[in-house]
Amino acid sequence: MDEAPGLSDQYRTASPWPVFIALGIPISELGLLFGLFPLAVGGLLLFGGSVVGMLSESGYVGSTMRALIGFSVILFGFGAALAFTDINLVARGYAVITAAALLVFGGVVFELFVREQRQDI
Template sequence: MSEESDTSSSYTGGSPWPLFVALGLAISEVGVVLGLRPVSVAGLLLFVGSVTGILTESGYISRPTLAAGSQGLALIGIGIALIVQNQTGTTVRGQSIVIAGGLCLLGVLLWAGFVRTRTQETPSITESSEATSD
């Protein structure tokens, strides 16, 4: 009986990321089928963010911005390959993928700039070692 209580107290629950990975891909494909490019791009951005979340939560990466940026570059490469094929269904999908990859890279650059300015503005909270004696 004590073994059951030990295992149940250490269980923290499942990760929400796999649901969002599937939801991101499904939303992206619905956007392509219905011809709604913003929906397709939003689904791909949800997918990229979820994959980055899974990798961070599992401890495979320590810098999520690097993972999101590399996924953005991969999306741009895949999208360009689909656009170059110049077929009816792949052109719209390829354009959506390139837009999502570009927005992903833009988001990574904005986040890196935000973090850099925030760390430069934070004052140092160290006390001087000199003691004044009056």
């Protein structure tokens, strides 16, 4: 009798990204709900980086940088809608815009330094 039926060495282990996505959403929501700038930015960075990491790991995107820019454009649009409308949510909008800018910066750093280092190995 086989102890682990249906499992073989050809399958990889489970991906860690869903856990970070599940943590990023409530952290960013708590930060946005209560107007806590660092918590909102950190949660959005965790959520955005995890979504892009999952897409990259599964092969849905060819370039991590393009995926980060696409996600950052969505965040920037949401942040601009919060910050520049008549609704009094300016600080929350600035937190989302800051997270979008930091995601683009992180993507540029990844493309310039980490990607080249990985190809040299």
